[in-house]
Amino acid sequence: MLETINLTKKYEDGHLAVDHLSFKVEPGEIFCMFGANGAGKTTTINLFLNFIPPTEGTALIEGIDVTKEPLRSKDFVSFVSENVMLYGSFSAYQNLDYFTKLAGKRGLTKVDYARALKSVGLQEDAFNTRSRNYSKGMRQKLGLAIAVIKGAPNILLDEPTSGLDPKSGQEFLNLLIKMRDEGKSVFMSTHDIFRAKLIADRVGFMKKGKLVMLKTRADLEGEDLTELYIQYMEERGA
Amino acid sequence: MLKDIIKKEILETITSPKFVFTFLLCAVLILLSVYTGITTYRSEQKEYNAAVALNKKNLESQSSYQALAGLGPKIDKPPHVLSTIASGVSEAVGRVASINIAYDPNLVDSKYESNPVFSVFGALDLTFIVKIVLSLFAILFTYDAIVGEKERGTLKLTLSNRVPRDRLIMGKVIGGYISLLIPLIIPLILSMLILLVYPNVSLTGQDWGRLMLMFLMFFLYLSVFFTLGLLVSARTNKSSTSFLVLLFIWVVFVTIIPKVSILAASQLNPIPSVHEITAKKDAFLQQVQGGAQKKVLDWAKENAPNASKDAKKYQEDFKKFLEDYQNDLTSKIEENNAALERDYPARKTSQERLAINISRISPASALMFSTMSLARTGLDDHEQFLASLRAYKPSFTRWINSRMMKSINFATGEQGKVNLADMPLHKFEPESLSKSLARTLPDFGVMLVLIIIFFAGAYASFLKYDVR
Numbered sequence: 001m002l003e004t005i006n007l008t009k010k011y012e013d014g015h016l017a018v019d020h021l022s023f024k025v026e027p028g029e030i031f032c033m034f035g036a037n038g039a040g041k042t043t044t045i046n047l048f049l050n051f052i053p054p055t056e057g058t059a060l061i062e063g064i065d066v067t068k069e070p071l072r073s074k075d076f077v078s079f080v081s082e083n084v085m086l087y088g089s090f091s092a093y094q095n096l097d098y099f100t101k102l103a104g105k106r107g108l109t110k111v112d113y114a115r116a117l118k119s120v121g122l123q124e125d126a127f128n129t130r131s132r133n134y135s136k137g138m139r140q141k142l143g144l145a146i147a148v149i150k151g152a153p154n155i156l157l158d159e160p161t162s163g164l165d166p167k168s169g170q171e172f173l174n175l176l177i178k179m180r181d182e183g184k185s186v187f188m189s190t191h192d193i194f195r196a197k198l199i200a201d202r203v204g205f206m207k208k209g210k211l212v213m214l215k216t217r218a219d220l221e222g223e224d225l226t227e228l229y230i231q232y233m234e235e236r237g238a
Numbered sequence: 239m240l241k242d243i244i245k246k247e248i249l250e251t252i253t254s255p256k257f258v259f260t261f262l263l264c265a266v267l268i269l270l271s272v273y274t275g276i277t278t279y280r281s282e283q284k285e286y287n288a289a290v291a292l293n294k295k296n297l298e299s300q301s302s303y304q305a306l307a308g309l310g311p312k313i314d315k316p317p318h319v320l321s322t323i324a325s326g327v328s329e330a331v332g333r334v335a336s337i338n339i340a341y342d343p344n345l346v347d348s349k350y351e352s353n354p355v356f357s358v359f360g361a362l363d364l365t366f367i368v369k370i371v372l373s374l375f376a377i378l379f380t381y382d383a384i385v386g387e388k389e390r391g392t393l394k395l396t397l398s399n400r401v402p403r404d405r406l407i408m409g410k411v412i413g414g415y416i417s418l419l420i421p422l423i424i425p426l427i428l429s430m431l432i433l434l435v436y437p438n439v440s441l442t443g444q445d446w447g448r449l450m451l452m453f454l455m456f457f458l459y460l461s462v463f464f465t466l467g468l469l470v471s472a473r474t475n476k477s478s479t480s481f482l483v484l485l486f487i488w489v490v491f492v493t494i495i496p497k498v499s500i501l502a503a504s505q506l507n508p509i510p511s512v513h514e515i516t517a518k519k520d521a522f523l524q525q526v527q528g529g530a531q532k533k534v535l536d537w538a539k540e541n542a543p544n545a546s547k548d549a550k551k552y553q554e555d556f557k558k559f560l561e562d563y564q565n566d567l568t569s570k571i572e573e574n575n576a577a578l579e580r581d582y583p584a585r586k587t588s589q590e591r592l593a594i595n596i597s598r599i600s601p602a603s604a605l606m607f608s609t610m611s612l613a614r615t616g617l618d619d620h621e622q623f624l625a626s627l628r629a630y631k632p633s634f635t636r637w638i639n640s641r642m643m644k645s646i647n648f649a650t651g652e653q654g655k656v657n658l659a660d661m662p663l664h665k666f667e668p669e670s671l672s673k674s675l676a677r678t679l680p681d682f683g684v685m686l687v688l689i690i691i692f693f694a695g696a697y698a699s700f701l702k703y704d705v706r
Contacts, residue, residue, distance in 0.1 A: 079398035085390035089253040
């Protein structure tokens with residue numbers, strides 16, 4: 001489970017990036033967070049990963065306060081970023097092997113890696129190819145394979161579908177659904193309203209660091225999410 | 239985990255095109271420099287042996303001691319085997335000195351004198367390659383070590399795992415350093431093998447000790463740029479900025495500080511020029527020589543009545559007078575020269591020391607001075623050799639004066655045959671390894687201090703580094 005309680009981040013220049021943010025992502029749930037650029041979505045993820053310290057409040061991963069036990073909390077979370085380049089001179093196997101070992105998993109074989117890579121839909125002939133030759137979709141799949149093989153119960157995704165072609169985007173969503181069905185808590189920051197609507201169990205709207213709207217899948221029935229998004233951004237002064 | 243990070247760093251580097259390029263270039267340059275160094279040393283050794291034999295023959299063939307005094311023995315500076323690694327100032331300073339009654343010995347006929355174009359480009363020795371090429375490679379290997387990972391997003395991905403930052407930076411330091419040393423160590427081992435098997439090139443135990451200390455200095459020098467690269471990489475947000483900052487610091491360290499330090503020392507501690515001193519010496523010599531003729535004529539005039547009374551005694555007295563007078567003149571010339579130079583060497587040395595100490599802020603200067611001292615091709619070795627020539631000159635002068643007077647038969651004008659059996663020989667005892675090491679300790683200290691500062695800076699910066 002992922003949770004924030006009054007999470008606040010104010011930078012030294014006075015900019016309030018996250019303002020008393022409180023929400024939960026339950027196991028088996030996909031939570032999509034919308035917001036304009038600079039609304040605080042990525043900062044929230046950075047606070048979960050303890051890349052920056054909060055000014056106030058708490059971020060919890062499986063009930064572990066990430067500022068008090070940053071290393072332990074990372075055992076329970078996987079991260080997929082928007083445009084990870086990975087190590088270009090490494091193949092998919094080598095990248096996977098390195099990050100798997102960093103995640104503390106030992107004794108995995110090439111067969112396990114191949115299984116993880118197949119599960120995210122990466123073509124088999126790309127397994128031994130240097131990742132610098134991958135398309136963005138292939139890199140995102142490899143990034144997801146790294147998250148899959150870690151097997152953490154929580155996934156943080158920072159705009160993972162931006163720039164993906166429709167087919168790759170759909171495959172990516174299917175993987176997230178599969179993870180959700182396995183009982184993982186998935187938090188995804190995104191601008192991709194169309195794709196998010198297909199998979200989100202709940203959506204949140206962030207504006208100037210605040211969570212200004214929270215809706216469940218049931219709430220969204222019959223609603224035009226795009227219109228809602230625009231309406232919220234305009235009403236509250238984007 | 240540390241092992242995994244180190245392994246990844248090495249693997250990532252050695253599979254990159256820049257490593258292949260670096261390795262090939264290093265191998266070619268290092269092997270080429272050592273090979274050309276050895277062949278140059280061998281030809282210098284042959285030239286030296288030939289020159290020593292020729293000088294001996296020339297001295298033996300002189301018809302009289304007077305002719306021998308005019309010619310004087312020529313002392314050649316022997317080449318040193320470690321000039322193959324660090325040529326130092328050996329090509330800029332002279333290789334041979336004439337020991338002459340009138341003038342102070344000085345080394346002339348340098349390689350640069352015989353071919354000035356060498357001075358434009360300098361020698362392509364191993365020290366030059368490490369100083370210029372490998373330090374640039376150290377920058378190339380590290381400028382994006384941290385900031386590059388941030389740009390690729392791999393730093394965030396790495397730190398989203400249970401990876402302590404201190405372990406990550408240590409892994410990067412160890413792995414990165416090993417990757418940098420591979421292109422250096424393999425050609426260095428091959429170079430040592432060449433030194434071992436090359437005919438007529440033999441290194442003593444002390445030479446091997448000196449060589450190992452020089453290699454240690456190379457590693458320390460590269461560590462300075464390696465840790466500096468990490469520091470700058472951990473203090474910047476763009477790899478292009480990191481590279482430009484490092485390039486700027488490299489230019490300052492390698493080219494600007496050494497040159498500016500010489501200018502600064504000459505401004506802070508000015509000394510008279512060599513030409514000024516030489517002109518004063520020449521003027522005194524002319525004055526003394528002019529007076530000498532008069533003095534001899536006066537003596538002859540004064541003692542003329544004795545010549546007819548007892549010719550033999552007159553001849554003996556004349557010989558005695560000439561010998562005493564010659565010794566007196568020599569002493570006067572030497573006293574005058576000494577008075578003129580009394581402060582000069584001390585002031586010159588003080589200016590040189592000041593320039594050296596200012597330039598030691600730069601690791602490139604510390605590298606040059608330490609390797610020159612260890613290879614015995616530096617300024618110190620040159621000064622010591624000159625000092626040995628100056629110490630030899632009075633003993634030769636005394637010997638030739640005494641032989642000249644004793645060999646002349648004033649009645650017949652005949653001169654005795656030259657016998658070199660008891661001619662004093664020049665001796666030069668090179669500095670011991672322990673003394674050279676003591677001399678280079680400040681340079682080792684400079685390197686270690688810079689490494690500690692840069693590493694501590696990189697370490698502390700990375701612990702606080704904004705990975706976003």
